[in-house]
Structures are given as C-alpha cells and as structure tokens.
Amino acid sequence: MSRVFNFSAGPAVLPEPVLRQAADEMLDWQGTGMSVMEMSHRGKEFISIHAEAEANFRELMDIPSSYKVLFMQGGAIGENAIVPMNLIGRTGRADYVLTGDWSKKSAKEAATYGQVHVAATAAASKFTAVPSQSEWKLDPGAAYVHICSNETIGGVQFHWTPDTGSVPLVADMSSDILSRRIDVRKYGLIYAGAQKNMGPSGLTMVIVREDLLGHALAITPSAFNYQLQAEADSMYNTPPTYAIYVAGLVFRHVKKMGGLAAMEAHNLAKANVLYDFLETSSFYRNPIAKEDRSLMNVPFWLNDESHNDAFLKGAEQRGMLQLKGHRSVGGMRASIYNAMPIEGVQALVQYMKEFESRHG
Numbered sequence: 001m002s003r004v005f006n007f008s009a010g011p012a013v014l015p016e017p018v019l020r021q022a023a024d025e026m027l028d029w030q031g032t033g034m035s036v037m038e039m040s041h042r043g044k045e046f047i048s049i050h051a052e053a054e055a056n057f058r059e060l061m062d063i064p065s066s067y068k069v070l071f072m073q074g075g076a077i078g079e080n081a082i083v084p085m086n087l088i089g090r091t092g093r094a095d096y097v098l099t100g101d102w103s104k105k106s107a108k109e110a111a112t113y114g115q116v117h118v119a120a121t122a123a124a125s126k127f128t129a130v131p132s133q134s135e136w137k138l139d140p141g142a143a144y145v146h147i148c149s150n151e152t153i154g155g156v157q158f159h160w161t162p163d164t165g166s167v168p169l170v171a172d173m174s175s176d177i178l179s180r181r182i183d184v185r186k187y188g189l190i191y192a193g194a195q196k197n198m199g200p201s202g203l204t205m206v207i208v209r210e211d212l213l214g215h216a217l218a219i220t221p222s223a224f225n226y227q228l229q230a231e232a233d234s235m236y237n238t239p240p241t242y243a244i245y246v247a248g249l250v251f252r253h254v255k256k257m258g259g260l261a262a263m264e265a266h267n268l269a270k271a272n273v274l275y276d277f278l279e280t281s282s283f284y285r286n287p288i289a290k291e292d293r294s295l296m297n298v299p300f301w302l303n304d305e306s307h308n309d310a311f312l313k314g315a316e317q318r319g320m321l322q323l324k325g326h327r328s329v330g331g332m333r334a335s336i337y338n339a340m341p342i343e344g345v346q347a348l349v350q351y352m353k354e355f356e357s358r359h360g
C-alpha cells in the first residue's frame with residue numbers, strides 16, 4: 001500500500017490514523033458485531049458516538065452552551081438556502097459580503113427567500129482581497145450578515161472577524177473550520193460541510209445561537225428547520241451516521257494533536273513554505289493580497305500556461321495528486337488542510353523548483 005500527497009480541495013485528505021481505525025472497526029465496532037454503518041441511530045451505541053463527537057467538537061471550538069450544534073445533511077450549498085429559510089424571516093432582508101465564488105453563490109441562492117443586499121464586494125480587486133470593513137455598507141435592519149471565511153476556489157481568507165454590531169454574523173467555514181482558533185461568540189451562526197477538514201462528505205455542521213431559532217419561513221422543510229433539529233438532537237430525520245462517526249474520530253485526533261492552537265501553528269508553517277517560495281519565483285504567481293491569503297487553499301499559476309499539463313503529469317509521477325485548479329479559474333491549486341503533512345508541502349515546493357529550473 002502507498003499513500004499519495006493528496007492536494008484535493010474536497011473531498012480531501014484525512015488523517016491516516018483515523019482511516020486505519022475506521023478500517024479496523026469496519027466489521028465489528030467495539031465488540032458489537034456490527035459496523036457503525038449498520039447501527040440504528042437511536043441505539044445506545046450510536047447515541048454514544050454522536051454524543052462524544054459533539055462534546056469533542058464543542059471542546060475544540062470552545063462553543064458556549066448558548067449555542068446548538070447540529071449535525072445535518074445537504075452540504076454548504078444546501079445551507080445557502082437553509083440559512084435564509086431559517087433566519088431571514090425576522091426582517092426579510094440580509095447583507096452579503098462577496099469575496100469570491102462561494103459567497104457569490106450564497107447570495108444568489110438567498111435571493112429566493114428574501115431581499116439580499118450586497119454590503120461589500122471584492123469585485124474591484126478581481127476577488128484577490130477581502131474588502132476592509134470601512135468600505136462595507138451594512139444595513140442595520142438586516143436579519144444577518146453573511147461571509148465566507150475562506151474562499152476555497154479563489155484562495156482568499158478572512159484573518160479578522162467583522163464587527164456587525166447587533167446584527168448576527170453568519171459564516172460559511174466549510175474550508176477552514178478546525179484549521180485555527182476562532183471566537184464563536186462573535187458569530188450568530190457558522191456552517192461547514194465536513195469534507196474539507198472534518199470527515200466524509202454528507203455531513204454538514206451547523207453552530208447556531210439559540211436566540212436565532214424559531215424564525216423559519218413557513219416553506220422551510222422540517223428536516224431543514226434548525227429549531228426542529230435542535231429539539232430532536234439532530235435526529236429529526238436519520239442523520240449521516242457513518243460520516244458522524246468518522247468526523248468524531250477526526251475530532252478526537254485533532255484533540256490529541258493539541259487542538260486548534262496546534263493546528264493553527266502547523267497550518268501557518270505549511271502555508272509559509274509555499275508562499276515564501278511563490279514570492280521569490282518569477283515562474284509561478286499567486287495574485288492574492290498578502291494579508292488575505294488563504295492558509296488552506298493556495299492557487300497559483302505558471303506564467304507560461306503551455307507547461308500546465310507537463311507540470312501536473314510530473315507532479316503525479318512524484319505522488320502529488322489533484323493539483324489542478326478549479327475549472328472556473330484554471331491554473332493550479334494546492335489545498336493544504338489539517339491532514340496534509342508539512343512533508344507534502346516541502347515535496348511540492350521541491351518539485352516546483354526543479355520544474356522551474358528545467359522549463360524556466
């Protein structure tokens with residue numbers, strides 16, 4: 001067996017010890033004679049898996065008891081509709097900050113459910129920087145302000161928390177949750193698909209302040225109603241049980257590695273290896289403003305794009321996979337989530353140097 005360095009943007013690399021444990025327990029979870037996949041979600045075994053996963057997630061993210069943690073389905077794209085269905089009804093209007101493809105998509109979807117106002121957009125910089133808050137035009141009557149904390153395609157990340165006063169801040173953290181410490185108290189709601197940094201696709205985590213529950217539009221499907229899910233401990237419908245189990249193993253693993261402060265240091269060190277090299281190179285470029293560069297997704301372009309295929313092929317031969325940029329922007333993208341070891345980033349930079357000396 002050999003494992004590659006997997007730079008996929010998602011579904012993405014998971015910690016090897018987690019995959020090994022899941023494999024070991026596949027046929028018989030802790031003497032039950034059953035796979036977790038085969039268990040009733042209402043049985044005591046799965047209830048214990050679910051409870052431990054939630055407790056560890058709360059501990060890792062330091063989530064106050066005034067927030068509910070929901071294990072849902074539908075992904076972040078599902079949440080693009082589920083968030084407004086649950087929250088916009090309070091005033092009928094919401095503010096969106098556009099920093100790239102994902103936040104644009106969120107705003108577009110929300111417009112079906114209420115009045116969407118673009119409070120700020122990074123269009124002027126061609127989505128290479130987060131607009132500073134002094135440029136934002138916030139609506140005090142908005143039901144919430146929506147941001148995407150890390151634009152997975154564009155490689156732009158918030159390294160500060162917006163101040164939205166009494167209007168709840170909502171963040172799509174799909175691609176940077178668990179990668180660094182954040183102050184949950186500054187948010188009304190956080191959502192994230194699991195498949196970037198937490199586990200298998202199919203699971204969506206939602207952290208929601210309790211006072212925001214109870215405003216769902218009448219058209220909201222019951223399974224996507226936060227209040228109903230909160231009252232049912234995320235078991236209003238059958239939750240994605242196996243994905244919750246694997247995410248639970250990831251939470252345990254991240255705790256063992258030292259929690260989010262350790263992840264943050266590790267991720268900063270990894271990203272610096274790549275960005276430090278990109279800054280010195282005239283063969284490759286990354287156009288993102290230095291203070292807004294993503295620590296998770298690093299897009300880069302070869303100045304001569306005719307070398308793209310050769311670059312990808314050579315990388316693959318060295319066991320470095322899924323470096324091709326998103327189809328909407330082209331170029332390359334290295335996604336370096338929690339489970340990417342620094343050795344993977346070092347190997348990539350080494351290869352980039354060699355490729356440059358051959359073709360530069």
Ligand SMILES: *Cc1c(COP(=O)(O)O)cnc(C)c1O
Binds near residue numbers: 102
């Ligand atoms: C991957 C991603 C999504 C889409 O997730 P789905 O699981 O496909 O719904 C949305 N937002 C961000 C920031 C992402 O990284």
